[in-house]
Amino acid sequence: MTAASQRGGSFYDSPKIFQRYRDHRHSGAMSPNHVMEEPALLDVLGTVTGLRVLDLGCGDAAIGQTLLDAGCRSYLGLDGSAAMVEAANATLRGTCGRAERADMEDFSAPPSSFDLIISRLALHYVEDLEAVLTACQACLSPGGRIILSVVHPVLSSYDAGTGKPRTNWIVDDYFLKGPRLRNWLGDSVIWFHRTVEDYVAALMNAGFALSALRECAPQEERFDGDLAELARRRRVPLFLLLSGTRI
Numbered sequence: 150m151t152a153a154s155q156r157g158g159s160f161y162d163s164p165k166i167f168q169r170y171r172d173h174r175h176s177g178a179m180s181p182n183h184v185m186e187e188p189a190l191l192d193v194l195g196t197v198t199g200l201r202v203l204d205l206g207c208g209d210a211a212i213g214q215t216l217l218d219a220g221c222r223s224y225l226g227l228d229g230s231a232a233m234v235e236a237a238n239a240t241l242r243g244t245c246g247r248a249e250r251a252d253m254e255d256f257s258a259p260p261s262s263f264d265l266i267i268s269r270l271a272l273h274y275v276e277d278l279e280a281v282l283t284a285c286q287a288c289l290s291p292g293g294r295i296i297l298s299v300v301h302p303v304l305s306s307y308d309a310g311t312g313k314p315r316t317n318w319i320v321d322d323y324f325l326k327g328p329r330l331r332n333w334l335g336d337s338v339i340w341f342h343r344t345v346e347d348y349v350a351a352l353m354n355a356g357f358a359l360s361a362l363r364e365c366a367p368q369e370e371r372f373d374g375d376l377a378e379l380a381r382r383r384r385v386p387l388f389l390l391l392s393g394t395r396i
């Protein structure tokens with residue numbers, strides 16, 4: 150793989166990666182997103198009625214459909230992968246939502262364009278997080294919110310790489326922030342590691358008040374009775390979710 154294809158959006162344009170991601174993402178009780186990240190997100194989200202929503206790194210925009218069904222006024226998804234944007238627009242067909250190809254690093258919009266910005270499992274692909282969050286702050290309405298989830302810093306710090314289902318985890322180089330070439334979906338991609346403290350500081354420096362911090366503990370009711378999988382998922386944190394309110 151070339152370096153370019155190891156960067157966020159273009160990584161997901163590989164048909165093999167794209168398919169593996171979607172299989173993994175929509176695998177019900179076996180998907181950590183389903184049993185850990187999504188319940189925390191929905192809890193922090195609250196009511197979305199009437200909100201204009203922007204989703205950065207929207208993937209196939211499955212959440213867009215959910216938010217529109219829940220009464221949000223509009224949904225715009227941006228993603229760096231053309232394949233993901235095509236999938237997102239297929240998901241959103243027949244709704245007022247839409248998706249466009251764009252790199253988060255280039256994003257800007259006029260003041261008060263959105264009331265809610267979400268970004269799920271995408272901002273650890275971005276090197277200058279504070280710049281992206283500052284652009285988000287600038288286009289939110291007064292009191293608008295951002296909710297973001299990322300790979301937990303415990304996980305992004307280091308990968309001993311056993312390739313087996315995770316039952317424990319070695320944390321190393323935790324305070325060494327920066328790029329990590331990681332094995333993900335059977336190939337290599339660059340994640341940008343930062344600590345929990347770095348994430349909170351970036352949010353606050355960009356002009357947000359921290360309104361929630363969740364580590365996305367697994368939710369038993371989502372495991373379809375698979376108690377062994379629940380026990381395994383209780384061992385290692387996978388996701389960090391933060392919410393900020395525009396000051």
Ligand SMILES: C[S@@+](CC[C@H](N)C(=O)[O-])C[C@H]1O[C@@H](n2cnc3c(N)ncnc32)[C@H](O)[C@@H]1O
Pocket residue numbers: 156157158159161174205206207208209210227228229230233251252253254268269270271274275
């Ligand atoms: C792990 S997927 C998450 C997708 C979706 N948010 C979800 O939860 O299913 C990460 C997404 O971020 C996108 N992405 C990565 N880096 C990006 C960048 N710099 N700009 C825009 N999108 C990016 C990828 O193309 C991919 O769709």
